Amino acid sequence: MPKNKLQKFERVRHLPNVTLAEEETTPSPQAFPWHHPRYAGMQRILELGCGKGEHSLAFAAASPQKLCVGVDYKSHRMCVGAEKALAQGLSNVFFLRTHVERIREFFQPHSIDEIWLTFPDPLWKNRKSMQRLTAAPFLDDYANLLVPGGSVHLKTDCQRFFGFSCDSVKRWGGRVTAISENVYDGGPDAPDTAGAVSAYERAALSRGAAIRYLAFTLG
Structure with missing residues (x-):
């Protein structure tokens, strides 16, 4: 290594703003810093x-x-x-x-306003469809975590994963609120990411890949 x-x-x-979850622990969500009373009333982005x-x-x-x-x-x-x-x-x-599979252990139900999936592994070659972060089991988790009217936002450069995600949301019964085949085309559904561009996104752009965006609710 x-x-x-x-x-x-x-x-x-040793960083005070990092929590390293142990594999064998089953914590109480209230034990984590983001549920401290000082943050009461703040919108939460995951x-x-x-x-x-x-x-x-x-x-x-x-x-x-x-x-x-x-x-x-x-x-x-x-x-x-x-x-x-x-x-x-x-x-x-x-x-x-x-692991994302454990996410409900760390947050209280209906405590998250927005969930962002920023270039998740499409797991396409392995055909592990139920392990993709927009598969139905994960959508169940997100629905549990989101406040009423809360939203999920996906950014990806993988066209097939984007299509899978759109279909998965519709099958689940979610509602698509914004969709863009290329966020850099300047369309009305381009996301507000506060200027964030990840290292992965820069690499994808250098390859000429289109950055796709999907927003949806699970109410």
């Missing part, structure tokens, strides 16, 4: 598969009245975002290391 990655694994363990947390950081900086939580299993990646948040003095953003 590269030395730099090992150093990040060690550093992230970014799943956050990587280095570019979107979480941008949302937190643009909207101090909102609380952002980035979730990923790669702690060396979120170390980058967590350290940037501390350097920028952002007290309204946290990071959680866990």
Whole structure:
């Protein structure tokens, strides 16, 4: 393993804005910092598969009245975002290391206003359709977490995954509220991401890929 990655694994363990969930624990959601009374009344944004947390950081900086939580299993990646948040003095953003399959263990029901899926693995080659983050089991989880009228936002460069997601939402009974085949075309449904562009997105753009966007509710 590269030395730099090992150093990040060690550093992230001591960052005050990072929670490293243990595999064997079944925590109470109230135990986590984002449920502290000081954050009562704040809108909450959850970014799943956050990587280095570019979107979480941008949302937190643009909207101090909102609380952002980035979730990923790669702690060396979120170390980058967590350290940037501390350097920028952002007290309204946290990071959680866990599998998305466990997400309901860490948040109270109907406590999230927005869920962002930023370039999730389409898992297309492996044909693991039920493990895709827009498959029905995950939509069940999102419906449990979202406040009434809360929304899910997907960004992806994979056309087939985008089509799968649109179909999955409709089969579940969700309502599509915005859809764009290319967010950089400037159409009316382009998302407001507070200027966030992740490293993955930049790489996709350099390949000439279209960035697709889907927003939906699960009420």
